[in-house]
Amino acid sequence: MIPIEIGRDEAADAAARELADPNYHSDQGIVGAIFSWIVERIADLFQLAADVTPGGYLSLLVLLVVVVAAVVAIRLRIGPMGRSAAAPVQLFEGGPLTAAEHRRAADAFAGRGEWAEAVRSRLRAVVRGLEERDLLDARPGRTADEAAREAGAVLPQCADDLAAAARTFDDVWYGGRTATAEMDAQLRAVDAAVVRARPVGTSR
Incomplete structure (x- = not known):
């Protein structure tokens, strides 16, 4: 069970324990090695981002949510304007009607x-x-x-x-x-x- 609130140190320890699972490091040849390397790099990047973000993982999560919301809002706002800049809207589309x-x-x-x-x-x-x-x-x-x-x-x-x-x-x-x-x-x-x-x- 994952607690509702978790501190930075506890999260790092949990991630380390999870990545230490032998299932991630079993001998699967080159594909397994590549997968293990990717998992390790993702964990490193996540840890680095949490370390440089005030408030740790919780602040990082909040920041990501804000960024996504901002991108969505900008997309919705400039959508019609983008159409205008690209090309005029045609009056008729589809089959002819009387x-x-x-x-x-x-x-x-x-x-x-x-x-x-x-x-x-x-x-x-x-x-x-x-x-x-x-x-x-x-x-x-x-x-x-x-x-x-x-x-x-x-x-x-x-x-x-x-x-x-x-x-x-x-x-x-x-x-x-x-x-x-x-x-x-x-x-x-x-x-x-x-x-x-x-x-x-x-x-x-």
Whole structure:
């Protein structure tokens, strides 16, 4: 049984007794010798780290936990930013859906409070609707900014709203901003405005 608390000297003695077990040093040829050497080096490193760490093994354990927690926190924090620096997030992924299907998906996400997914699906509905009206070319790999810029050139009366929608998408999907119901409502309004809008001199 291992006690809940153990001092540095007691831990060192326990480690020495364990490593002195003949099972670690039996004649197993070159593989056994290598294994024994590795075990001894690990024990030496652990002892050295404990000796130079104030508080011994307990402080060493606490330090390791803090370091791991810090690495995890940094990873979670910079994950979205790392994606931004590496490459723009594509607006469309996977198989093609119609604008109506994207709207239904957005409504389902909103109903579950999954606002980031709802925002993405609403912007996808906007762009897919423009493609279905032949106002934009269907082009895989288009980003939100590209879609807003191209759609704004075709529907100048919606250009500002489209640019704002793209910024919201960017903020959420690779700016790390938390999506909200208000953002979903913003994208819903932009979608409705784009559906009503017509290019000058046409009925599309």
